[in-house]
Amino acid sequence: MSDRRTFFKALVSTAIATSILPNIANADDTNTQRSHLPIKPKRLKAGDTIGLIAPSSNTWEDEEIHFAIDVLKSFGFKVKKGKYIFQRRGYLAGNDKDRAWDINDMFQDKDVDGIFCLRGGYGSPRILPYLNYDAIAANPKAFIGYSDITALLNAIYARTGLVTFHGPIAKQNFSEYTLQGFKDILFTPKANIDLGTPPLFEAREGQAEKKNRLTLVTGGSAQGRLIGGNLSLMVKLVGTPFEPDYRGKILFLEDVEEAPYRVDGMLTHLKISGRLNQLAGIVFGKCTDCTASGDSLSIEEVIKDxxxxLNIPVLKGVMIGHIKDMSTIPVGAMATLDANNKRLILTETAVS
Structure with a gap:
């Protein structure tokens, strides 16, 4: 029975690699060649044309898409809508190949300067085999989103070396904090700036910061390129040709509406798969609405446990996640984690 299963597994794997997923066979070689040569997209500015796509789920109503377009226009951008931006198929924004087509089209369109994702949701890993990574590498431009978009951010970086951006989606109003961080990274790029530092709290007698506290898990300092995003999506990439190389990296994580035992399970998977012991450091942002009932460990206890x-610096509580005041984090850029001083520092500009 085991020989039969092995035979069919090999047969199916070969068929997939040769017919459906032609780019997968050389994925390891591609990662090795490009992991040390990050490609920086050009900075954004008013007057640029931004491609708006829905690579995961769609909005409930079309008017939310028009709202997102207005948000982008508020920056002075012109907006090119994806051909399939209004499509819906249950929890997906249309079929897989159409959603991938919109990404490929936006990268290959010379008139498009950057690409914004409408929202996250579910479904981005489904389209990874259909992306034209050679075309993406040949036409570098800012690609921005978070949550389910994590799979795309890391796959594109892993397969092309292009720095991508874990940041706001088009379907949201930017808080002052979010706007400033976004522009510091993509409009007026700066090096040696702090990432994810909580907003200034005005201390008064009888009051202290409660909501946005930074927790030192393990002290120390480390340097490395940033990878990461949503924890559940990073776990989904493990063992695929689209996962980033963890060696020497600083991993940043966040999640939403996951019970502590599920966060435990996902971190355990990354741990026993050998990914975490390859890292230089870890930053855990916010786990929004990650509550539990009954007998449970807390998220803090899970992270410490x-x-x-790991004998690497670990910091918890930075402004990364499903939150109003969110930081823009460039996947693939070089950073320093100074856990003792509770700082994550971007040490190079992420755009050209």
Missing amino acids: RLGD
């Missing part, structure tokens, strides 16, 4: 024995 699963990450505290």
